Amino acid sequence: MDDITLRPFRADDASWLVERHGTLYARDEGFDETFAPLVARILEDFIAAHDPERECGWIAERAGKRLGSIFCVTQDDQTAKLRLFLLVPEARGLKLGKRLLTTCMSFAREAGYREMALWTHESHAAACGLYRSFGWQLTGSKPVHSFGVDLVEQSWRIRL
Structure with missing residues (x-):
């Protein structure tokens, strides 16, 4: 894993992230075509108005190939929100998820x-x-119908 780097998200990563989320969630979860546009809106908002002192996104790469992402954005003055945590299938099992989560x-x-x-x-x-x-800590769980499928939505929190 020493050859995997974490670098700041750049605007030119957005199309890759939208495509990977859309493709992988459709394949693995059965999500419909409404999911990728949600990811695109999240990224558009981040690119347009993020506060670099309080918000950041990271892209994991190996030899120039993107392997995953994670974002820290403001929910309110005291709370950060973790968003767009993704590992491509070939990057799973490498402890990269732990590294991204620790960084965020x-x-x-x-x-x-x-x-x-x-x-x-x-x-x-x-x-x-x-x-x-x-x-x-899991703080809430409820059944929903989102992105064309029945899901159980969860909310999690941690004190820093």
Whole structure:
């Protein structure tokens, strides 16, 4: 994993992130065509108005090939929100998820946030296991119909 670097997100990463989210979530979760535009809007907002002192995105790369992402954005003055955490299938099992999560949480702590929150789905068992191992707490769970499928939506939080 020494050959994998984490670098700041750049605007030219957006199309890759939108495509990867759309393709992988359609293939793995059965999500419909409404999901990728949501990712695009999140990235457009980040590019247009993020505060670099309090918000950051990272791209994991190996030999110029993108392998994943994670973002820390402001939810409110005291709370950071984790967003767009993604690992491509060939990068799973390399402990890269731990590295990305550690980087994001450390940034949030250093930026002065007191806690972090995230929203995910129960079907993301590996990610939920990772959050739990880092001390995140499941704070809410409810069945929903989103992106063309029935899901169990989850909210998680951690004190920093």
